[in-house]
Amino acid sequence: MKWFEIILVVLTLGSGLVVLLDKLYLRKRRAEKASLLDSEEPAVVDYSRAFFPVLAVVLILRSFVAEPYKIPSSSMMPNLLIGDFILVNKFSYGFRLPITNTKIIPVSEPKRGDVVVFKPPHAPDQNWIKRVIGLPGDRIGFHGDTLSINGVPMVYEDRGEYVGKGRGAEMTGASLLSEQLPGRTHTILELLGRADPRGQGDWVVPEGQYFVMGDNRDNSEDSRFWQQTHFLPEENLRGKAFLIWLNCEGWFCKGSFEPSRIGTGIQ
Known part of the structure; x- marks a missing residue:
């Protein structure tokens, strides 16, 4: 969530600034008034010195290495289930600044079949996950x-025939299909013969943009249905999903829990 990112950046910069000021100015000022052994370090300096390294490491890891997300919907079934906690590689498509998501160092571009986390153009305050088609x-x-x-x-x-579990049980009876994209094969779910007519059509992908779809083809709000633009701008990408590290529905894992999904790679 963007508010968490903003708070993390503010706390990191704030505590870092306090530590720097103390090293360059405040410590010397205290030493002039009393011996270092007798002088007391202000609480704000003490807390900043303790928390700054931790905050800095979390900010660097979350912004430039990997960020955790939780799957809230069934749009990527059967490959990602409701309650999956995933890790997203933040440098797959370039190093980006926190908050603004501005790319500062290009690395590579999305490939067809990649599962990506992004901010949809019509809901920029949210994070969604789909497959690049x-x-x-x-x-x-x-x-x-x-x-x-x-x-x-x-x-x-x-x-x-697909057999769902937990909150995904509603998809039981759907057809489990293997779809062979150019260079990549993955599984999808479809209710054959019941495709939404609003998601039918032909589109040409502009430069710098991508067409994304969910693997649960009849339960996914993806590029087919976006009204203002059917495409995902490159600058809205957050990263590439690569690992499921936990599956747990509800608070304290009450309800469905699938230990077999821990450590599963995302195809």
Whole structure:
């Protein structure tokens, strides 16, 4: 959440400034009034000295290395379940400043099939997660239950009927399919023959933007349904999801808990 990021940055900078001022000026001033053995260090300096290293490490890790997120919806089933806690690689697509998300060092660009966390253009205060389907310049089509990229329909393999658990039990009975994207194969869920007509159409992805979709094709508010723009700007990316480190629904893991998902890589 952006408010947490702002608070973390303010506390880190504030405590760091107090430590710096104490080292350059305040300590000398105290030494002039009394011997260092007898002088008392102000509480704000003491707390700043104790917390600054911890805050700085958390800020650096969270901003430039990896950030945790929790999956709140079923839009990425069957690959990500409600209650999955995931880690997002923050430097996959470049190093970005906290709060503003401004890229300062480019690293690489998203690849087709990557699962990404981003701020949707119509809800910039939220973090969403979807799969990159269309790259800049691609022609994306979705008609009936079939995705096509640059005029080529994707190949699907029937993997049987899906059986959901916990809050995802509502998807029991959906078709579990293997979708073969160019260079990447992953699983999706579809209620065959029940595709939402509002999500049908053809789109050409502009430069610097991406077309994203959820793996739960009939329960995902993705690029197909965004009204003002169907595309995700590159600058809205937060990072690439790569690991599930816990699955837990409800407070204190009351309800569903799947230990087998701990440490699972995100494909």
